[in-house]
Amino acid sequence: MSRIFINYRRQDSEGYVGRLYDHLTRHFERDDIFMDVDSIEPGADFVKVLEDAVSGCDVFIAMIGPQWLSAGDDSGSRRLDQWNDFVRIEIASALQQNKLVIPVLVGQARMPAPNDLPDDLKPLARRNAIELSHNRFTYDVEKLVSAVKSALPAAKRLGDPETLSQKAAALKAIRDDLVGATHSPLYKFRTENRYFPVIGEGNPDANIMFIGESPGKYEAAEGKPFCGPSGEVLDEMLLSIGLKREDVYVTNLVLDFPGHKDLLPEEISFYAPFVDRLLDIIQPSVIAPLGRFSMEYMLKKLDLPEKRGKISQLHGKLIKAPMPYGEIHVLPLYHPAVVLYSASQKDTLRKDFQKLKLFI
Ligand code: URA
Secondary structure, eight states: OOOEEEEOOHHHHHHHHHHHHHHHTTTSOGGGEEOOOOOOOTTOOHHHHHHHHHHTOSEEEEEEOTTTTTOBOTTSOBGGGSTTOHHHHHHHHHHHTTOEEEEEEOTTOOOOOGGGSOGGGGGGGGSOOEEOOSTTHHHHHHHHHHHHHHHSOOOOOOOOHHHHHHHHHHHHHHHHHHHTOTTSTTHHHHHHTTOOOOOOEEOTTOSEEEEESOOOHHHHHHTOTTOSHHHHHHHHHHHHTTOOGGGSEEEESSOSOOSSSSOOHHHHHHHHHHHHHHHHHHOOSEEEEBSHHHHHHHHHHTTOGGGGOOHHHHTTOOEEEEETTEEEEEOOBOOHHHHTTOHHHHHHHHHHHGGGGGGO
């Protein structure tokens, strides 16, 4: 997984990049440092390829050397002004995706002023830069390393077998409690139709936990979340980031099939404490609510400033949040059912899923 993206212009800062890369590999896995988009297939939309590459990182380093601002092509036009300039596309995309963008000044370069930059790069001028000087290179790089480290999501420790068996027992207790909850608003509907409650499925030690809305009829018939058409979309999205169901944990905000479309407030308030128990057991590093109901529930539960935001504004945004077991991220996503019939929404969901690569 590429967590650190280094953007640079060969003719401007190549020498420094090699030195920086060597230092960074003492602190980070080589696979976590991404420098060049090595191959773009013939016919591929290269802007999209670059945007996707940037979306997989959580820290974006923009190397700025003495020729960065003025470098031109053979005809003398400034490269930064060209719409197809790789350096510009990548930086603009990182800024647009709200990445942590750190300008790194080398060769005594100065930070460019907003007026020297094309519109999509102007916000770069406000980013605090780190200077890598020749004489204090190691010291300066260490400053950069600690800035990068504090921005990376914490890796989750893997549960030992004892913890895993405790988790399995706690999950079973949730199931038993729900099966016997005769006062549940959906108990009658479930038992009369011989449906199953749908607690959740996947790795009890997963780093990534998805929370959908409620099981549908397919799920209630099998007792498993997302096994109908929406589940096919979910599987496709997981596959696009190299994951399978077993790698993540999937549940819903309401754990019985309601038999109607929109969730009712009394259903949410009855089932939410079960979901809270699931969160305490799984302890994921990232919670990905699928759709507006679970997004609103999570943002309100965590009392986050975004709690009144709409899913159309918040989808794909990593939002830091405190949980009793440590800091996590919430990543609101569109519900797979919404994207079933819309190619453009599906592309958006696929792009938003890339953010989860940080937690793999
Ligand atoms: N939709 C959901 O929100 N959850 C499921 O489990 C299936 C479809």
